[in-house]
Amino acid sequence: MAQTTTLLQIAETDMLGERKAKRLQRRRRRSQGDRKGIVLRTIVAIVVCVIVVFPLYWMVVMAFSPRGEVFSEELRFWPSEITFDNFDRIFRRFNVGLWFQNSVVIGLFVTALTVFVNLLAGYAFARLHFRGRNTLFLLTLATMMIPVQAIMVAQFKLVSGLGIYGTYWGVILPGAAAAFGIFLARQFFIGIPEEIIEAARIDGAGQMRIFLQVVLPLCKPLIAVLTLLTLMSSWNDFAWPLIALKDNELFTLPIGLLYLKNQTSPDYESIMALALISVLPMVILFLVFQRYFVQGFARSGIK
Numbered sequence: 001m002a003q004t005t006t007l008l009q010i011a012e013t014d015m016l017g018e019r020k021a022k023r024l025q026r027r028r029r030r031s032q033g034d035r036k037g038i039v040l041r042t043i044v045a046i047v048v049c050v051i052v053v054f055p056l057y058w059m060v061v062m063a064f065s066p067r068g069e070v071f072s073e074e075l076r077f078w079p080s081e082i083t084f085d086n087f088d089r090i091f092r093r094f095n096v097g098l099w100f101q102n103s104v105v106i107g108l109f110v111t112a113l114t115v116f117v118n119l120l121a122g123y124a125f126a127r128l129h130f131r132g133r134n135t136l137f138l139l140t141l142a143t144m145m146i147p148v149q150a151i152m153v154a155q156f157k158l159v160s161g162l163g164i165y166g167t168y169w170g171v172i173l174p175g176a177a178a179a180f181g182i183f184l185a186r187q188f189f190i191g192i193p194e195e196i197i198e199a200a201r202i203d204g205a206g207q208m209r210i211f212l213q214v215v216l217p218l219c220k221p222l223i224a225v226l227t228l229l230t231l232m233s234s235w236n237d238f239a240w241p242l243i244a245l246k247d248n249e250l251f252t253l254p255i256g257l258l259y260l261k262n263q264t265s266p267d268y269e270s271i272m273a274l275a276l277i278s279v280l281p282m283v284i285l286f287l288v289f290q291r292y293f294v295q296g297f298a299r300s301g302i303k
C-alpha cells in the first residue's frame with residue numbers, strides 16, 4: 001500500500017513537472033511572438049516615418065541648394081554647397097516679412113477667438129441643460145459635412161455686407177468657431193467629474209465663475225489641442241484669405257507662395273525657401289506642445 005502511494009506521488013510530481021514545462025514553453029513562445037511583433041512594428045514605424053519626413057527633408061535640401069541644382073543630371077540628397085542665397089533673393093524681391101507678419105496677426109486673432117468660442121460652446125453642450133440641446137449639437141456637427149467651397153459665395157456676401165471685405169477682420173470673423181473644436185471641447189468637458197462642478201455650485205458659484213475658476217484650469221490639454229489645430233488651420237488656409245484679401249500688402253504666406261510662383265521664372269529653390277519659412281513655425285510648435293496634444297485627444301475620448 002505504501003509502495004502504491006509512493007508511485008502515485010511520483011506520478012503526480014511528474015505530471016506537475018510536465019505542466020510547468022508546458023507553461024514555460026508557452027511563455028517562451030509568447031515572449032518570442034512579442035519580440036517579433038515589436039520588431040515588425042518598429043520596422044513599419046521607421047518606414048512610415050521616412051515616407052512622412054522625406055518631403056520635409058527634401059524641401060530643406062532644395063532651400064539651401066544653389067540655384068538650378070534641382071535640374072542637374074546627378075541626383076543629390078545633400079546640397080553640393082549650402083547657401084542662403086535663396087532666402088536672400090526672396091527677401092530682397094518680395095515683402096516676405098510683411099507676409100509673415102500678416103500670417104501671425106491673423107493666426108493669433110483667429111486662434112484666440114475660436115478657442116474662446118469653442119470652449120464656451122463645448123461647456124454649454126456638455127454641462128448646461130436647455131431645450132433642444134441635443135438637436136442643436138447635431139446640427140452643429142452636420143455642418144462638418146458641408147464643403148467649405150459650398151458656402152464661400154454666401155460668406156463673401158456676408159463679409160461684403162458687413163463692410164469688412166479686404167481687411168483682417170474679413171478673414172478672422174468667419175473662422176470664429178469650428179464644429180470639430182466644439183465637439184472636441186464637449187467630449188472633454190463630459191469627462192470632468194460632475195462632483196467638482198456640484199461642489200462649486202453648492203459653495204454659491206455661478207456658471208461663469210465655475211467655468212473660469214474651476215473647469216478652465218483643468219483644460220490645459222484641451223486648450224493646447226484646440227490652439228494647435230486652429231493655428232495650423234489658419235496658418236495654412238489659402239482659399240478664403242485669397243478671396244477676402246484684395247491688397248497684396250495683406251497677403252499671408254500661403255498666398256505669397258502662389259504670388260512668388262506666378263511672378264518669377266521657375267525658381268524652385270526660392271519657392272522651397274519660402275515654403276520652409278511657412279512650415280517651420282508649425283513644426284516647432286507641434287514639437288513643443290505634442291505632450292499636451294496627445295493628452296487632449298486621449299482625455300476627450302477621440303481614438
